[in-house]
Amino acid sequence: MTAIGPFEVGLLGLLAFFFGLDYIWVTPLGIWRPVVAGTITGILLGDPLTGLLVGSLLEFVFAGLFTIGGGTVPEAATGTIASVVVAVVTGLKPEAAVPLAIPVAVLTMNIEIVVRSFDAVFTHWADREIERGNYGMIPIINILGAVPWGLSRAIPIWLFVGALAINPPAVKAAIDALQVVYIGPFVIKFWDAMAVAGAVLPALGAAILMKLMISRRNVMFFILGFALAAYLKLSLLAIALIAGSIIFAIYYFIHRETLETQLSTTTAPPAGKATTKDFIRWFGVSWFIQSSWNYERMMGTGFAHGMLDIEKKLRKDPEELKAWMRLHNEFYNTEPHIHNAIYGMTISLEEQGADPDTIRGIKTALMGPFAGLGDSLIWFTILPIAFLIGASLGVHGNILGPVVALLIWIPVSWAIKYYSLVYGYKYGLSLAEVLKGDVLKIFREGIAAFAMAMVGGIAATYVRATTPIVLAQYGGQAIKLQPVLDQLMPSLLPLLFTLYAYWLIKTKGYSYGKAVIILFLTAFVLALIGVLG
Template sequence: MESTLGPAILLGIWAGICVMDMVGPQFMLWRPLISGAGAGLLLGDLQTGLIIGGGVELTWLVLVNIGGAAPPDVTMGGIVAVAVGVLTGTQDVGVALAAALPAALVAQQAWSLVFMLNTFWIHRQDAAAERGDLKAAERIHLGAFGMWFIAYFLIAFASVYWGIPALQSLMDNLPPWLLSGLAVAGGLLPALGISLLLSQFLTKINWPYFLIGFILAAYLNMPTIGTALIGAGIAFLLYFAVDLAKGAGAAAAPAKAHEGVLTKGDRFRMFLRAWTAISDGNAERHLAGTFLYVMAIPFRKIFKTKEEMAAAMKRHLLFYNVQPTLTTMVMGSVAAMEERMEDKEPIIAYKAGVMGPLAGVGDSLIWLTLMPLTFAIGAGLATAGNPMGPIVALVLFNIVNIPLKYYGMELGYTQGIRLMEQLRGGLMDKISKGATLIGLMVMGTALVRTVSLTTPISIRLGEDSMPIQPAIDAIMPKLLTLLLALVVLWALRKKVNPVVVLLLLLVFGVAGKAIGIL
């Protein structure tokens, strides 16, 4: 094997760039479809990068760190899996992903460690707030990016430089039955990603939507985009059609836009600053540092004394956590409130009141619906070797993501708390329910399209034998796939660690192939 030093350095830098996107603008460079394709391009084998990166994306389509879930790190998994494929000469997603799993687990722990260590930075910002030193707080916020870059660079570098040669030696001596078993296991792993998200959103009331999505794909071979469009139609009829038919709100006078000291250019700069979403995100106060960094622009126009500045900085270094795409709504409205309200206590109460609802809407809309839908389409193209796959995914995601952030800031500022009152008055709940409905249907279809589980078992009937898979399909196509997902979901809801479930799926795939039941 050639020296892995060059590839290790390149992929270390790429991993650092990807994690800075994850904690920054969230254009989705960090998803395995993109991180994997980028790794393949850097290593001179884009085809392997597309096939394995797309395969890992489909396997971990809905793995995202929300609701307390701590899945393996998908960014590192995609990069190292592609490195394994290119440098060892395999395009088998199951083998590459199994080999990359240790790096993904280490990166998961590194994420948690940096998130904890970032508490140091928030206390440095506290000290700056005591002095009313806004510039110092801004420098601290941006400097925190370095910890993420260093952590991911080191993990990717070590995994490729030391891990790949050792892995090549190991793979050269693995028995064929184990490699074929890992390939089978690779077809089971997407059940974990889907079940992880179902564990956060599936309830006794909304489970039929998941089943509808499953049935559409299993019986009618419905593509993911088709299911999403049907789901959007159902959501519209259930949550919006009646109000529109009644002309709800038609008689209400349009709210007067807030005209304050911030220019459109100021608000655009606030929008750009919001792209540093989680740079100093920490276990103690989550995204408070980002909120202060964005508010620095209006603060410089509103407050003229050190005492006023110090009080404002302290006010916005309290706990804050809203899904990064929708957080600009809060930032814009708070900027307007800071301009015109003498009593600042209601601002603190307002932020606390909108955090929970907006976080729920954001998780449903972005992580459950938009991201899986757009990246399922892109990954489907990539696994066929189509280089347009990553581009399609990025474009489809960001034509929604970026305008939502931009107009969230604009509407938040110009409409102020009126916008949030409208959302909290029922619209937010309808959007959340509608997005969850679409997302659950998409997950049902994704289960059919990404999980591969069949059995070769046959029953002896005299001198003949009858395979049982057609009989199972006659009861319900993809029934085994559905049962697997339900078992995984049951385990997750019994608080079994997702990593343990992943390892059990690998063991089940290898053992099942070895004894002839898979």
């Protein structure tokens, strides 16, 4: 049993704080994702393997859960830290520790709701400093807005791990007492059933991605991914390569004329004066776009922060500068990577002399469509696929899992964010017209199809459900149900649980919180009565 003292409590809370900063600063590192967060937590506690296993399993549970617009979802990093701590301190099976992440993740979600309201304080503070002409305070105010987000992660961990640290032997004894419970004639193996239920919970992550992306146009790609995993036993990386190649070829050759026509007619406006050094500086500032995100203005103060240096160069009249900074501190919200295209357009158009109404109109018109494109591309395709590929290695104890996830996520997400800025600046409204037209529709359909192929692979491989039921005894040998099901279709039970989770979310309209409880209880009870095992 690993001891947890005040030092470890403080350190884990600080770790959660930095996970919160990584999250609100647009995930430049990706360390808050479960497969990475769990491994780091395990390293700090002296048991990296347990951290890796728990984090990898939770990556599948939290796949597809990300806040868009003003929504909130259970927070993955704090739930991961809590589960790893319990598993390390008590020796609990990683699968059995997985369900314990949900209560802490939900607690963090509710604290985050408070933060989303409170952070309007920073926006109003920025308003006052703009009126005073004290523009140098805007970057400070915006960055300080991230502190409550970090605390929203640290506080639940300090509470949870602090309570656990008061008497670890008592916690261990309570868990051991539940290993085998006798209720009348029934023998209940509580933690074994918890482990079975935990292994089924990844069905919920797959179902969430299905709800967001599946359609009649791409359901066959879900079947493709499922078949590649269930029948050929291919890894997620192999499925990504095969399905991605097929989908790219299909969409390119079907829509080749449309793509080539629209892209070839896109011309750049007169070249601006920006240098590579300028782009790098703007790119660095753009990571803070949602640092002080709040329900009232959302990314408004972050946009003002990003435009400050540009406006200082362009506006020599103090009143004109004040008017432009007021404009940029207004309501604004879009996907924070593709935001850079709007950011680049705004800089370029202002350099060409665009008036405030034009800039306000462009921001208002583009932030919705670009949010849809960015959310589909970044948060519901690239991020889950990168970290699920890493988790697919991690569940087998391969410590390279988190490394592989970060080697996919960081270069790809940084490149999208950087080149969105560059091409937004160079092509301006011409790029906007392309992205709002048929190219956007084709592109979104293609990435949705790719995501569905990956979800099919996840359902077949990482939703783990088998049955120990014995149908009959024949000639001294037991005839078991599971081999019969495997002959009908490999991974049939995982598929059924995935479809069941999808039915709960999509057809019944249950929230994530309610759906996870129902799915967990279903698997838990079936394990207790011997149907699953």
